[in-house]
Amino acid sequence: MKGTAAAGATTISFWQTKFEDYQQKWFADQIAKYNSSQNKVFVKYTVVPGDVFETKLKAAQQAGTQPDVATTNYGSISDGVAQGKFAELDGKIPAEAFADIKDNVKDFVKVGDKNYAYPMLVEPSTVLYYRADLAKAAGLDPEKPPTTWDELIDWSAKLTKGKVKGMTIASTKADLSWSSWGLQYNACGRLPISDDWSKAEATSECYTKLLQLYQTLFQKKYMPQTPKVGYPDAAPYVNGEVAMMANGSWAVGQLKDAKKPELLKNTRVAAFPSVDGDPKKPTATLGGWTLTVDSKSKNQDGAADFINWLLASDPQRMAEFFKLSGYSKFTVRTSVDKALASTPEATNDPFMKIINDQVVQFGKQEPGYPLDISNAFADAIESSMKGKADIKASLEAANAKIERTIQQQRLAGKGNG
Missing domain, CATH: 3.40.190.10 (Periplasmic binding protein-like II)
Incomplete structure (x- = not known):
């Protein structure tokens, strides 16, 4: 990641699973904006190929060099919490950010009544x-x-x-x-x-x-x-x-x-x-990705601040991501839905509204x-x-x-x- 941390800034590491090229560019651009927007937290960004992500992450966890933030799929959250891998995010990310998550997605990032991840997107399976x-x-x-x-x-x-x-x-x-x-x-x-x-x-x-x-x-x-x-x-x-x-x-x-x-x-x-x-x-079931904070991270507040800024704040930021995806992935936040509703390109897309309204709305969590x-x-x-x-x-x-x-x-x- 280009740039250097400001004096006194907390450096957090973020490992992201490698996805499509447009996603990597979006993440890199947004992280650069985050790093330059404030001088308290600096994100060190690493892209890891999907076929070795879990292996590398497990090795890092065993060595005590695990990233502060990592991409995590919905199906891994419950088991990860049971193993003590993830930090609780309530109190670290504003309550209104979790309230913004769609009702049929809220439980995807919860275990019991506590939130352990923040969702990025859903992809209906069928x-x-x-x-x-x-x-x-x-x-x-x-x-x-x-x-x-x-x-x-x-x-x-x-x-x-x-x-x-x-x-x-x-x-x-x-x-x-x-x-x-x-x-x-x-x-x-x-x-x-x-x-x-x-x-x-x-x-x-x-x-x-x-x-x-x-x-x-x-x-x-x-x-x-x-x-x-x-x-x-x-x-x-x-x-x-x-x-x-x-x-x-x-x-x-x-x-x-x-x-x-x-x-x-x-x-x-x-x-x-x-x-x-x-x-x-x-x-359909709704697969997709979240960001989690490692329970052993020494910089949990900074890590949570980055997640909140990237995924849970300005709705236009995520609206731009869905535009880049060709509207092939779907929002998890009601505020982003509203932002897309005012975007002619999104409302005129022949596929997005039908999938969002008729499939995503009724989708279930993966077991x-x-x-x-x-x-x-x-x-x-x-x-x-x-x-x-x-x-x-x-x-x-x-x-x-x-x-x-x-x-x-x-x-x-x-x-x-």
């Missing part, structure tokens, strides 16, 4: 993208996208023509383990384990409909049978291999970066259909339980969709795996509802 021109050619009304799973199957059937499949959605365990969380909530109003993590609940009848959705799309060959890329990659849609796509909000950035104006012009977005058409039921639980349910989806076992047997197998995980990892009572 959005429906579709080709309006292909829908119209198939006799479908592109202004009335499917709202139920049955309607989605009907659209997928009618849009499957020649080499073009009607739909693409996750089909491998690695992708299904996390991309189906929102649809699990949609099907049953919860995840396949009790709130306190003491009992598996994967055999609940409501999950049958979810597995039937995946099974029908795959076995009717309305979706690619051997996808070349994973769920987060929009390439099949960009390349014209599919007419509809389930993907996260980040796919908006991929579509804009593709430099295919006709594709962009003909693309529409909608909330992913609900099991029964209820638009207020969640269809904090071990990945083994998610993998067990993903196995059930993949097994049934590809005909390795019927739906009932697949769910029973998932239930047994979850029960074993609860016992082996002593999870009972550790859930937070």
